[in-house]
Amino acid sequence: ETGVTQSPTHLIKTRGQQVTLRCSSQSGHNTVSWYQQALGQGPQFIFQYYREEENGRGNFPPRFSGLQFPNYSSELNVNALELDDSALYLCASSNMNTEAFFGQGTRLTVV
Amino acid sequence: AQSVTQPDIHITVSEGASLELRCNYSYGATPYLFWYVQSPGQGLQLLLKYFSGDTLVQGIKGFEAEFKRSQSSFNLRKPSVHWSDAAEYFCAVVPSGRGGGNKLTFGTGTQLKVEL
Numbered sequence: 001e002t003g004v005t006q007s008p009t010h011l012i013k014t015r016g017q018q019v020t021l022r023c024s025s026q027s028g029h030n031t032v033s034w035y036q037q038a039l040g041q042g043p044q045f046i047f048q049y050y051r052e053e054e055n056g057r058g059n060f061p062p063r064f065s066g067l068q069f070p071n072y073s074s075e076l077n078v079n080a081l082e083l084d085d086s087a088l089y090l091c092a093s094s095n096m097n098t099e100a101f102f103g104q105g106t107r108l109t110v111v
Numbered sequence: 112a113q114s115v116t117q118p119d120i121h122i123t124v125s126e127g128a129s130l131e132l133r134c135n136y137s138y139g140a141t142p143y144l145f146w147y148v149q150s151p152g153q154g155l156q157l158l159l160k161y162f163s164g165d166t167l168v169q170g171i172k173g174f175e176a177e178f179k180r181s182q183s184s185f186n187l188r189k190p191s192v193h194w195s196d197a198a199e200y201f202c203a204v205v206p207s208g209r210g211g212g213n214k215l216t217f218g219t220g221t222q223l224k225v226e227l
Binding site: 004006031033035041042043044045048055056058088090092094096099100101102103104105107 | 115145147152153154155156157160201203213214215216217218219220
């Protein structure tokens with residue numbers, strides 16, 4: 001059984017650019033959720049994908065978007081990057097009635 | 112909207128001492144409750160969870176937590192702390208019936224330091 005893997009582990013982007021983060025869900029899981037964790041804060045829910053459809057969204061602007069693929073892997077896309085987007089982005093996989101398992105995260109720095 | 116409060120931002124304990132980390136939630140109904148641990152620069156590892164049933168739940172690494180409905184609390188405890196327990200601890204909730212690990216609301220975390 002493989003765990004949740006995220007890529008890349010670290011990323012530096014310039015303000016205004018676009019970024020794509022990737023997540024491979026744990027084997028057997030059909031739900032992927034994305035969280036943003038700013039320095040010194042708890043993770044904040046961005047959105048969730050269940051069977052390739054968005055299934056709930058937190059308080060994030062539309063420039064945060066995502067995809068889920070038939071193999072349940074997922075991407076998080078952020079357009080028009082702002083300095084405040086600098087954070088650890090966490091992916092979590094689960095089934096609808098089980099606990100979430102988190103990946104190691106992608107550290108995004110916007111300069 | 113539900114919220115989670117972890118009143119202690121930092122806690123320092125001596126190795127071998129007991130530990131209790133506090134968590135209070137605000138929600139209309141009893142949610143599902145979780146404790147996660149995060150080492151520096153790492154993802155979150157699930158320590159334990161409460162869905163229903165016995166209000167004292169056992170987790171990994173010798174941790175336990177007690178759900179107290181009357182106090183809307185879910186405090187994390189460990190009888191004897193090890194130096195490797197130094198990390199940040201997050202309490203999280205999700206509305207019951209919506210699914211165990213989905214759309215979690217996290218507290219702001221408690222940073223645990225262990226003195227040798």
